Amino acid sequence: MLLEVEALNVRYGRNHAVRDVSLSVAEGEIVTVLGANGAGKSSLLKAIQGTVSSSSKVARFSGNDLLSLSSHKRVSSGLVLVPEGRQIFVSMTVHENLLMGAYCRRDTEVAADIEGVYGRFPNLAQRRDLPASVLSGGEQQMLAISRALLARPTLMMLDEPSLGLSPILVNQLFDLITSLNREGLSILLVEQNTHKALQTAARGYVLELGRVVVEGTPEQLRSGEQLEAAYLGAG
Amino acid sequence: MLLVQQLISGLMIGGIYVMVAVAFTLTIGMLNFLNFTIPALFMLAGMVAWGLTTVGIHWAIALLGGVATATIASLIVERFTYRYMRVRYGDATEHALPLVSSLGFLIVFEHLVLIVLGSEIQRFPNPFSSADFYIGGLIIGIPQLASLVLALLIVWGLSTMLKRSRVGRALRSIAENPDASTLMGVNVNFIVPVVFIITGLMAGIAGMLFTLNYAAVNAYMGDEVAAKAIAGMVIGGLGNIWGAIAGGLIVGVTEVLAIHFFGADIVKIPIWGLLLVLLIIRPSGLFGHTAIGKGKF
Numbered sequence: 001m002l003l004e005v006e007a008l009n010v011r012y013g014r015n016h017a018v019r020d021v022s023l024s025v026a027e028g029e030i031v032t033v034l035g036a037n038g039a040g041k042s043s044l045l046k047a048i049q050g051t052v053s054s055s056s057k058v059a060r061f062s063g064n065d066l067l068s069l070s071s072h073k074r075v076s077s078g079l080v081l082v083p084e085g086r087q088i089f090v091s092m093t094v095h096e097n098l099l100m101g102a103y104c105r106r107d108t109e110v111a112a113d114i115e116g117v118y119g120r121f122p123n124l125a126q127r128r129d130l131p132a133s134v135l136s137g138g139e140q141q142m143l144a145i146s147r148a149l150l151a152r153p154t155l156m157m158l159d160e161p162s163l164g165l166s167p168i169l170v171n172q173l174f175d176l177i178t179s180l181n182r183e184g185l186s187i188l189l190v191e192q193n194t195h196k197a198l199q200t201a202a203r204g205y206v207l208e209l210g211r212v213v214v215e216g217t218p219e220q221l222r223s224g225e226q227l228e229a230a231y232l233g234a235g
Numbered sequence: 236m237l238l239v240q241q242l243i244s245g246l247m248i249g250g251i252y253v254m255v256a257v258a259f260t261l262t263i264g265m266l267n268f269l270n271f272t273i274p275a276l277f278m279l280a281g282m283v284a285w286g287l288t289t290v291g292i293h294w295a296i297a298l299l300g301g302v303a304t305a306t307i308a309s310l311i312v313e314r315f316t317y318r319y320m321r322v323r324y325g326d327a328t329e330h331a332l333p334l335v336s337s338l339g340f341l342i343v344f345e346h347l348v349l350i351v352l353g354s355e356i357q358r359f360p361n362p363f364s365s366a367d368f369y370i371g372g373l374i375i376g377i378p379q380l381a382s383l384v385l386a387l388l389i390v391w392g393l394s395t396m397l398k399r400s401r402v403g404r405a406l407r408s409i410a411e412n413p414d415a416s417t418l419m420g421v422n423v424n425f426i427v428p429v430v431f432i433i434t435g436l437m438a439g440i441a442g443m444l445f446t447l448n449y450a451a452v453n454a455y456m457g458d459e460v461a462a463k464a465i466a467g468m469v470i471g472g473l474g475n476i477w478g479a480i481a482g483g484l485i486v487g488v489t490e491v492l493a494i495h496f497f498g499a500d501i502v503k504i505p506i507w508g509l510l511l512v513l514l515i516i517r518p519s520g521l522f523g524h525t526a527i528g529k530g531k532f
């Protein structure tokens with residue numbers, strides 16, 4: 001297993017946001033985490049990334065104990081998070097955002113990798129020296145994903161990447177996720193767009209009030225009633 | 236002619252205000268707090284340098300010792316205000332605690348100096364006492380000219396560093412969004428002390444230039460300079476380096492012209508008057524954005 005967590009808990013004071021969650025991602029796999037607003041999806045990803053504190057029985061990534069790695073070191077070990085709301089640096093240019101993505105790297109191939117991004121996304125190439133604030137929502141999501149790719153991750157976690165995108169852009173986004181996965185990237189995808197997420201992922205987990213209520217293949221998740229209940233119950 | 240002479244002196248003293256204003260604006264832009272220890276760091280550089288000359292150390296080495304002391308003092312402040320508060324109470328940038336505790340450090344540093352070095356005005360050896368030159372009847376003092384040039388060079392270097400270097404980008408990313416910055420692999424706890432080192436160096440070098448310019452030091456030398464630098468920073472726009480440069484020079488020139496036309500007694504009125512008028516017509520300052528603090532480099 002590339003990523004493996006067992007009995008992970010996140011508490012914000014009295015608010016027990018993630019409760020005994022166990023989850024794994026195999027190498028090359030796309031795994032999705034579904035659930036209503038407030039179910040604890042973002043908290044789960046932030047705990048794995050190390051930007052909120054958590055407790056767990058097991059937390060391993062790529063053979064390393066995650067507890068021994070502070071958040072910024074997890075990035076250089078190949079674990080990146082594309083956060084909810086993209087969080088690109090709007091006071092910087094598109095190019096500077098990409099350079100920030102490669103912050104953890106010391107090798108000489110950064111420039112070539114950035115050119116690779118520009119090859120994939122001509123829109124970003126055209127706007128490379130403009131402030132990232134001029135990008136459209138779809139372009140900002142492309143930038144956020146490209147920025148994360150520049151860390152040369154082995155596992156990319158995406159927190160609701162389709163939020164606020166038009167249906168056409170959502171399709172393009174899921175195509176991109178699929179093709180990145182074919183190139184060897186493992187993916188942990190948090191989504192509200194259940195339909196697209198289950199089309200793309202090999203396995204999924206459904207969170208309700210911080211707990212995993214059901215897990216399995218897309219078929220298993222779709223056929224059961226828990227998925228619907230998880231949304232109706234909390235929403 | 237006399238007026239031109241005054242303008243030149245104003246720009247030269249303005250160079251010192253620029254450095255102090257940039258030190259203030261950097262902490263505001265990066266960490267969102269007004270660092271009150273800056274006047275103390277400025278004063279420490281001058282007073283420690285003077286103290287070192289009294290025990291027979293060469294003035295140049297003494298000045299470097301003063302700057303080093305200011306930088307170390309700044310790191311001590313980081314350790315015991317900003318970092319301590321952050322560990323203890325979460326995100327320190329959202330609290331008034333660093334501001335209040337830095338005010339405490341200002342008082343502690345000033346009183347330490349008062350106890351050890353006394354409160355009198357002390358003469359610092361003037362190595363360039365006759366080093367003036369003349370251009371068409373205008374007198375230009377070499378230490379004054381050197382300090383203006385050095386101040387502008389340092390600020391230019393700092394701004395280039397922020398714009399082009401890896402550390403500079405990391406600093407700007409923290410100023411805009413520290414959480415996203417961590418997701419890029421930036422170690423925020425390592426970068427924040429960098430801001431304090433830069434602050435200590437800027438305030439210390441400004442104190443050194445002031446000491447050379449006036450060949451005199453005392454335990455309160457930082458207070459007035461800092462007040463003028465803050466005025467300059469606000470005039471230029473909070474959290475903006477170019478604003479701090481323009482504001483510092485404007486305050487220097489205003490000060491000298493006010494002395495020329497109205498006498499030294501009322502020099503504060505035109506500076507703070509200018510500040511108030513500007514705040515009424517342009518609340519964000521000359522170069523400022525509307526919101527205070529985040530992401531302006």
Ligand SMILES: Nc1ncnc2c1ncn2[C@@H]1O[C@H](COP(=O)(O)OP(=O)(O)O)[C@@H](O)[C@H]1O
Nearest residue numbers: 012015017035036037038039040041042043044
């Ligand atoms: N920084 C925080 N401080 C306190 N409570 C939080 C914080 N972040 C999230 N929560 C709470 O934790 C719960 C889970 O939130 P979150 O992980 O954002 O869920 P989701 O991403 O599934 O919408 C919610 O009740 C939310 O209010």
Ligand SMILES: [Mg+2]
Nearest residue numbers: 041042043084
């Ligand atoms: Mg969320």
